[in-house]
Amino acid sequence: MRPVSSIPFEDEAKLIPVWSMIAAGVAFLLVEYYFWFVLPAHRHHPGPPMALRTYFNLSWGLLAAVYCLMLGYVKEDAPRRSMSAQFWMLVCLVLPGGIGAVIYFLLRLPLTSQCPACGTHIQNDFHFCPQCAWQVTASCGNCHRTVLATDQFCTRCGHELAHDHMPARLRMVAD
Numbered sequence: 001m002r003p004v005s006s007i008p009f010e011d012e013a014k015l016i017p018v019w020s021m022i023a024a025g026v027a028f029l030l031v032e033y034y035f036w037f038v039l040p041a042h043r044h045h046p047g048p049p050m051a052l053r054t055y056f057n058l059s060w061g062l063l064a065a066v067y068c069l070m071l072g073y074v075k076e077d078a079p080r081r082s083m084s085a086q087f088w089m090l091v092c093l094v095l096p097g098g099i100g101a102v103i104y105f106l107l108r109l110p111l112t113s114q115c116p117a118c119g120t121h122i123q124n125d126f127h128f129c130p131q132c133a134w135q136v137t138a139s140c141g142n143c144h145r146t147v148l149a150t151d152q153f154c155t156r157c158g159h160e161l162a163h164d165h166m167p168a169r170l171r172m173v174a175d
């Protein structure tokens with residue numbers, strides 16, 4: 001089980017589903033079409049200079065595309081954290097300017113995984129399953145911080161971990 005901070009960006013990017021990438025492409029093209037062809041037809045005065053128009057049109061198109069990718073990411077990411085995908089997709093969609101996505105990243109819960117013994121959803125920073133007390137990660141018997149299964153001494157308090165009667169399933173990893 002890897003700590004959250006060590007998950008590489010590529011793994012996170014893989015979460016973005018294909019449908020949202022397609023939606024992002026379509027949204028980009030639609031926005032470009034609107035700003036280049038539909039809008040100028042309804043404008044009676046000459047628009048801003050070409051460079052400025054290109055800049056704004058591309059920006060709006062990219063924003064629309066990012067919105068679609070964001071929705072796809074939230075849909076896949078929320079269930080990993082026992083959060084409602086529908087609710088958070090709605091929040092991201094309704095709040096303007098990506099504020100919904102910012103709120104999502106501020107409030108999202110830690111990643112969850114399943115207890116190998118009883119299947120309960122547990123957060124990745126848990127040491128023990130709250131339902132069956134299965135030891136999920138190795139922890140120091142003195143200060144209870146997470147330690148590596150291969151560590152001989154606790155990095156925080158220097159406690160000798162061999163005194164902890166490490167459960168057999170963790171000792172297998174250590175040897």
Ligand SMILES: [Zn+2]
Nearest residue numbers: 115118129132
């Ligand atoms: Zn359990």
Ligand SMILES: [Zn+2]
Nearest residue numbers: 140143154157
């Ligand atoms: Zn310790």
